[in-house]
Amino acid sequence: MTSTPENGSEPEVFAAPEIADAATEIAPLAPGISLAEDGDRAPVVPNPEGVPEQYRPYPVSFVRRSARLTAGQESAMSRVGDDYLVQVPRAHASTSVDPRVSIDLPTVFGREARTIVEIGSGMGECVSAAALANPDNNYLALEVYWAGLAQAISLADRAGGVPNLRLIEANAPEILDALPAASLDEIWVFFPDPWHKARHHKRRMVQPEFADQVARVLRPGGIWRLATDWEPYADHMREVLRGRTDLVPVIPESDGVVERFEGRVLTTFEEKGRRAGRGATDLAYVRA
Numbered sequence: 399m400t401s402t403p404e405n406g407s408e409p410e411v412f413a414a415p416e417i418a419d420a421a422t423e424i425a426p427l428a429p430g431i432s433l434a435e436d437g438d439r440a441p442v443v444p445n446p447e448g449v450p451e452q453y454r455p456y457p458v459s460f461v462r463r464s465a466r467l468t469a470g471q472e473s474a475m476s477r478v479g480d481d482y483l484v485q486v487p488r489a490h491a492s493t494s495v496d497p498r499v500s501i502d503l504p505t506v507f508g509r510e511a512r513t514i515v516e517i518g519s520g521m522g523e524c525v526s527a528a529a530l531a532n533p534d535n536n537y538l539a540l541e542v543y544w545a546g547l548a549q550a551i552s553l554a555d556r557a558g559g560v561p562n563l564r565l566i567e568a569n570a571p572e573i574l575d576a577l578p579a580a581s582l583d584e585i586w587v588f589f590p591d592p593w594h595k596a597r598h599h600k601r602r603m604v605q606p607e608f609a610d611q612v613a614r615v616l617r618p619g620g621i622w623r624l625a626t627d628w629e630p631y632a633d634h635m636r637e638v639l640r641g642r643t644d645l646v647p648v649i650p651e652s653d654g655v656v657e658r659f660e661g662r663v664l665t666t667f668e669e670k671g672r673r674a675g676r677g678a679t680d681l682a683y684v685r686a
C-alpha cells in the first residue's frame with residue numbers, strides 16, 4: 399500500500415510505478431491560480447482526511463468537524479462541485495495554502511465585477527442567497543467545513559446554478575494573503591466562532607493582524623461587515639478596530655455599530671442563537 403496522509407502508513411519500497419506516479423502526481427493549477435516560482439510546485443491535495451492542523455506555528459480559529467455529507471450534498475458535490483470549488487496548492491495541512499500562491503479573481507470568475515468575500519460561510523446560506531440576488535457581483539466563500547461547502551454547492555445547484563459563486567476550502571487568512579492588494583469590494587465575517595473561554599481568545603479570528611490582512615485586500619471605499627451574537631466578541635471586535643485610521647466606522651462616531659445589514663439573510667446558526675435569546679450586533683468599517 400502506498401503511503402497517503404489518510405492512512406499514514408510507511409511508503410512501500412517496491413510500489414508499482416503507476417501507483418507511485420499517481421501518488422505524487424502534480425495537478426495542473428486551476429485558472430486564476432499561480433505560484434510565485436514555476437517548476438517547484440507543491441502537489442494539489444483537494445481534501446485529504448485526517449491531516450492534523452498542528453503544522454501552523456500559530457493558533458487557528460477553527461477545529462475541523464466531521465466531513466460526512468448527506469446523500470444530497472454528496473450528489474451535488476460529485477455532479478457540480480468542480481463548477482464552484484477553486485482548488486489551491488496546499489502547504490502542509492489540508493486547509494493550508496501554499497505561501498507562493500496568488501489568486502487572480504477576474505480569471506477565477508471569468509469576468510471583472512464587484513467582488514465580495516464571505517469568510518466562514520458555514521452552510522452557505524448567506525453567500526448563495528446574495529449571489530442569486532445580485533448576479534452582477536462576484537461572491538467568493540472561504541470555509542474549512544467540507545459539509546458546509548457541500549451544502550452551499552447543493553443550495554446553488556437546487557437554485558438552478560449560480561455562476562457568480564466560487565468557494566475555497568481553506569483557512570481564510572491564508573487566502574487573503576494570496577489576493578492582490580485592493581482587490582475586494584466587501585469582506586463579510588458573520589458569526590465567527592466566539593471562542594468563549596479566556597484561554598481560547600487567541601483563537602478568535604478578529605485580531606489586529608487579521609484586520610491588517612483585511613485592510614490590505616479591501617479597495618479604498620470597500621467595506622468590512624461583521625456580525626456576532628456574542629456580546630463580549632462584539633466588544634472585542636470594536637476594541638481591535640478602534641483607533642485604526644485605515645478601517646473606520648461606516649457611521650462616524652458609531653464605534654462601528656450599524657443596523658442589521660439587509661443583505662445578511664437569517665441563517666440556521668443565527669436562528670438558533672435567537673431561540674436561545676441572543677440578539678446579533680452588526681458592525682461595518684470602511685477602508686479609508
Ligand SMILES: C[S@@+](CC[C@H](N)C(=O)[O-])C[C@H]1O[C@@H](n2cnc3c(N)ncnc32)[C@H](O)[C@@H]1O
Pocket residue numbers: 458459460517518519520521540541542543546568569570571587588589590591603665666667668
Ligand atoms: C459559527 S459558524 C457561522 C457560519 C455562518 N457565517 C453563519 O452565519 O451561519 C463559523 C464558521 O466559520 C468557519 N471558520 C472558522 N474559522 C475559519 C477559518 N480560519 N477559515 C475559514 N472558515 C473558518 C467555521 O468552520 C464555521 O463554519
